[in-house]
Amino acid sequence: MSFAESVARAKGRVTIRTGAFINGAFRPSKSGETMACLTPIDGSELGQLSACDASDIDDAVAAARASFEAGHWRTMAPRAKRDVMLAFAQKIDDNAEELALLETLDMGKPLANTTRADIPLVAQAIRYYAEAIDKVNDELGPSPHNAVSMIVREPMGVVGAVVPWNFPLLMASWKFAPALATGNSIVVKPAEQASLTMLRTAELAMEAGLPEGVLNVVPGLGEKAGKALALHMDVDAIVFTGSTAVGKLIMGYGAQSNLKRVALECGGKSPQIVMEDCPDFEAAAQAAAWGVFYDQGQVCTAATRLLVQNSIKKDFLERVAAIAKDLKPGDPLDPDTSFGAMVDEAQMNTVLSYINKGEAEGAKLICGGERALGQSGGFYVAPTIFDGVDNKMTIAQEEIFGPVVSAIGFDDFEDAMRIGNDTIYGLAAGVWTSDIDKAHRAARTLRAGNVWVNCWDGSDITTPFGGFKQSGFGRDRSLHALDKYTELKTIWIELRK
Ligand code: NDP
Numbered sequence: 001m002s003f004a005e006s007v008a009r010a011k012g013r014v015t016i017r018t019g020a021f022i023n024g025a026f027r028p029s030k031s032g033e034t035m036a037c038l039t040p041i042d043g044s045e046l047g048q049l050s051a052c053d054a055s056d057i058d059d060a061v062a063a064a065r066a067s068f069e070a071g072h073w074r075t076m077a078p079r080a081k082r083d084v085m086l087a088f089a090q091k092i093d094d095n096a097e098e099l100a101l102l103e104t105l106d107m108g109k110p111l112a113n114t115t116r117a118d119i120p121l122v123a124q125a126i127r128y129y130a131e132a133i134d135k136v137n138d139e140l141g142p143s144p145h146n147a148v149s150m151i152v153r154e155p156m157g158v159v160g161a162v163v164p165w166n167f168p169l170l171m172a173s174w175k176f177a178p179a180l181a182t183g184n185s186i187v188v189k190p191a192e193q194a195s196l197t198m199l200r201t202a203e204l205a206m207e208a209g210l211p212e213g214v215l216n217v218v219p220g221l222g223e224k225a226g227k228a229l230a231l232h233m234d235v236d237a238i239v240f241t242g243s244t245a246v247g248k249l250i251m252g253y254g255a256q257s258n259l260k261r262v263a264l265e266c267g268g269k270s271p272q273i274v275m276e277d278c279p280d281f282e283a284a285a286q287a288a289a290w291g292v293f294y295d296q297g298q299v300c301t302a303a304t305r306l307l308v309q310n311s312i313k314k315d316f317l318e319r320v321a322a323i324a325k326d327l328k329p330g331d332p333l334d335p336d337t338s339f340g341a342m343v344d345e346a347q348m349n350t351v352l353s354y355i356n357k358g359e360a361e362g363a364k365l366i367c368g369g370e371r372a373l374g375q376s377g378g379f380y381v382a383p384t385i386f387d388g389v390d391n392k393m394t395i396a397q398e399e400i401f402g403p404v405v406s407a408i409g410f411d412d413f414e415d416a417m418r419i420g421n422d423t424i425y426g427l428a429a430g431v432w433t434s435d436i437d438k439a440h441r442a443a444r445t446l447r448a449g450n451v452w453v454n455c456w457d458g459s460d461i462t463t464p465f466g467g468f469k470q471s472g473f474g475r476d477r478s479l480h481a482l483d484k485y486t487e488l489k490t491i492w493i494e495l496r497k
Pocket of ligand 1 (some may be wrong): 162166189190192193221226230237243244247267270471
């Protein structure tokens with residue numbers, strides 16, 4: 001089947017919503033403007049998305065505020081709220097096949113990934129925070145005998161969420177699930193490249209019983225809709241996942257407007273460090289390859305810097321290159337494909353220009369390095385490995401967000417830690433060693449929000465996720481995420497008798 005035929009077949013099996021979802025209903029942008037929604041699988045158009053701007057954001061924030069003040073959700077009994085969210089999670093499960101197809105059509109990651117990971121993990125996140133609703137208690141302070149002090153969590157109010165295209169629905173769910181569980185109303189601005197699953201999910205939430213106005217979704221350009229949301233005077237908190245450059249703007253918007261709370265999950269340039277006493281070279285080689293080729297490298301925690309001890313580097317890189325050479329880009333909609341498309345033409349060109357820069361700066365290309373499947377009309381880049389990379393090179397310092405790994409040699413433990421930490425980012429890091437002392441010392445020395453020992457990307461909804469340094473601040477996932485969506489209030493009651 002040609003790529004075009006498989007896209008046409010998949011389109012027939014999904015519901016494509018293109019309007020903004022405000023106050024429980026879809027509607028076009030007020031300006032009437034639209035933007036083309038293309039699939040990177042073959043470059044064809046899936047529909048015309050509403051290109052919303054500040055006036056649509058005003059409406060969505062007003063709807064969120066009205067629902068918050070009305071209290072239908074905020075003051076709903078905890079168990080009833082939990083049941084709505086559990087029904088919402090069930091809706092995701094019931095429509096998982098469609099959502100997985102939609103995500104793959106919209107942003108080009110393999111259907112195998114959206115089916116096995118993205119969509120089930122969304123249902124898991126909603127369920128996890130649903131269960132927290134009637135299990136997380138407030139606190140009583142150690143007050144004197146004639147007083148009672150209560151420390152209670154209250155919802156922030158209206159939360160704005162600006163999210164990226166790489167895990168479109170999953171990243172959004174890490175925001176909206178804890179925000180909803182704590183009683184907030186929310187406005188989500190999805191990425192222009194991948195808005196479809198979030199729009200469809202808003203309608204599923206309503207079907208599950210979420211009152212109207214509590215979850216609103218406004219598609220549009222970041223510079224218009226995203227900026228308006230972050231600058232809005234009636235938004236109490238803005239939570240963001242995306243690049244560090246835009247994260248800095250978001251922080252500025254918070255300061256320029258109403259000092260709203262800001263939480264940022266930004267980029268990374270994560271080191272995966274393989275010591276000569278690695279306990280399992282085959283597993284480490286698989287992790288080195290999949291740590292950066294999963295979802296075509298469009299992963300914030302991608303292991304883009306492969307630090308290998310010089311004594312084993314040649315053999316180890318041969319193993320990784322063998323895996324990469326076997327990995328052929330294919331039709332993302334084919335369930336057997338494990339390596340799909342870049343999200344769009346611009347991202348493909350960005351990645352190709354970094355590859356050119358790597359070569360120009362003297363790194364040695366040992367596989368990949370070119371566009372693939374050009375005849376499909378889609379946007380594909382072959383898995384790419386550079387050897388002989390100096391950590392000062394552009395490809396070792398800047399986030400490429402594509403399937404490109406830079407191999408860097410090191411002599412000893414101290415050298416590895418120095419290079420590992422020599423980045424503006426601090427999202428993730430990994431170390432492979434048989435020595436428990438070395439493992440522990442590395443885990444404590446590496447300045448990153450996630451450190452993996454003898455694995456890559458071990459994670460769960462129960463553990464916090466976020467970065468050090470310019471990878472941002474605030475944590476998604478786990479019960480710690482509830483802090484982002486709540487204000488602590490102290491209530492002190494003096495007893496009169
Ligand atoms: P961007 O930072 O370009 O965009 C993220 C979101 O911000 C999009 O919705 C975008 O809208 C919006 N935006 C862009 N400009 C503005 C603006 N001026 N004001 C308000 N909003 C704006 O990131 P990408 O979507 O390209 O995603 C890739 C990046 O996300 C990578 O850097 C990656 O590391 C990071 N990321 C981080 C994760 C983490 O948890 N740490 C997880 C996943 C990704 P528009 O649609 O117009 O671009």
